[in-house]
Amino acid sequence: MKAVRQTFWKKIGDFVSNNMVPVLFVVICAFSIPLSGYSANYLLSEIIVRISRDSFLIVSLLIPIMAGMGLNFGMTLGAMAAEIGLICISDWGIVGIPGMVLAAIISTPISVLLGWWCGKILNMAKGREMVTSYIIGFFMNGIYQLVVLYCMGAIIPVRSAKLVLPRGYGIRNTVNLSGIRKSLDNLVSLKIAGISIPIATFAVIVVLCLFVVWFRKTKLGQDMRAVGQDMEVARAAGIKVEETRIISIIISTVLAGYGMIIYLQNMGTLNTYNSHTQVGMFSIAALLVGGASVAKANIRNVFLGVILFHLMFIVSPMAGKNLIGEAQLGEYFRVFVSYGVITLSLVLYEVRKKREANREGQELAADQKEDAR
């Protein structure tokens, strides 16, 4: 009887800690939507835009999680590769879908190279992949600035005067992507009750999701899950652990690059030196809001996360304005919530891991204590 009750409480406890973040977000949204005073129609259309814009990026995070490498903060590397591709096509004046495809083709080898390098370094920092990938993102940002701000136009030829800073080299702070603006979104789009739905973009996202589902079942996908479960066991079973981990990061980086192209074709402008830094944080926060953890994430988390996170993001400035009379407050609030969510999820994950891993250790320690006495 006691055992039954214990498992019951454990189940409740697990449910709460598993779903604490999504539940918290539902509560925040439930409070702030009426406060913001936005119409349901407006919110719906905004959410559809955000799903089409962000989901591809977020899905790119799933594969390293599968391989037990945690949240890939190094996804910004892929975003940088994509931005270089986009700068190239803007310079060459290639527009529309061909432009996007060409940008993707340019970004791929860069992403593969960066992903391989990132994977190599993460293999040298096992057990602290996340903080390392986070610093890698910063480090590459420096190299990216070196290339884009100093080499482009000086060493790498850039023809278009619209792209180059007045001093003669380096790319301007904002690049107008009017050539590919919404070219995928408007390729096939449907209007229902005044809300336009970008069918083509959604089709691409669905294909990606199917790819991820299929990938899980392949030999490589199975290997990754084995590596994620226990590196030593996987190694004993003949899996090349290091290689598998590197491949997972390469796939993630390449996908992040494609996701960034989709994201920017929707935005229509590229903030040359800022776009990629924000993308990583928002994608990770959204995935965590969807109920994912550092060790477990699936496609359901992605979509739930995009909806809840961006709902909060859209309504909080207005809610802040209507509540206290200051929109700025709402803006700070949403920044705080984004970071807070990541913090909370990381803490919950570590605490749970500790609790599970320590159960045995504590018994051992208790024995030792008795021995010591």
Add this chain to the structure above:
Amino acid sequence: MRKIKEFINNFGLPRIIIGLFLLLLFVVAPFVGVKVSTSINDTIVRFGMNSVMVLAMVPMIHSGCGLNFGLPLGIIAGLLGATMSLEAEVHGFAGFMMAIVFATPFALILGWGYGRLLNKVKGGEMMIATYVGFSSVAFMCMMWLLLPFKNPTMVWGYSGRGLRTTISTEGYYLHVLDSFLEIKLGPIVIPTGMLLFFAVLAFGMWAFLHTKTGTAMTAVGSNPVFARASGINIDNIRTLSVIMSTWLGAVGILVYQQSFGFIQLYMGPFYMALPAVSAILIGGASVNKATIPNVIIGTLLFQGILTMTPSVMNSAVHTDMSEVVRIVVSNGMILYALTRKTEATR
């Protein structure tokens, strides 16, 4: 030859490269028309400004909590102290001391909570520390808007509420340490007070690490099992180290402000942990080992590069690439420390 190799291994290749780079900058400087004396002066001042924040890294590294990426939390305690001291209209050196006094309880409470949190997440401290820092900065952004400060030099003029993004310390405690016992050697002005202040804190840290509690802290960091076996309460020692680090962060930002002249609120403290972290790593510390000389050498090297690169680069190639150099050097150093295999296993 083997000796050279050993030396490189012990000292670390990146440190040697950075040291040689700085040396090169100093050698090149006179040829491209940069005044070396001003550069040295700037380096000394910036050393004084940043050294206390770098010192704040030491206790947490000793107790095995890793690099304190959560330094912004301590900085926030310092900012609260600074704003409260200005609100109380205390001027001069008394204002500076008042700021420390006001900041201390916040640093103790925040540090205690932060330490308790880090005890629950052993092994994942650094990532969580980063995000604790970020979320506390974002939280305080809201607070700076809402807290009922009244001093007209601090609040926005037109609305009369909400603190400004930068507040001048002029007329309050600007340069109170810098100008104390200031020594003028030709073009070089040595901010003796600030350096003395750092020296006192550094000596305090050194002395503390040699007390019984300090030794226990080192034991916890280098071998937790052994420490537990010898009856040390690991969690308490770790919490103590985090509190110390947070308090030093708070004092560090106050020293920084009195020399810099401005209190930077809102997103100001956001990335302040990274320079401090890379400085101590450049000085020869690792993820679980740090000494006072590491602090001094690291801050000198790092700040030296920060002051020298823009001026030399500007004169030599007429472009300011210092930002790129800063990002690559500081983050490259952190990456190097994180990927050391021998140090990865505690």
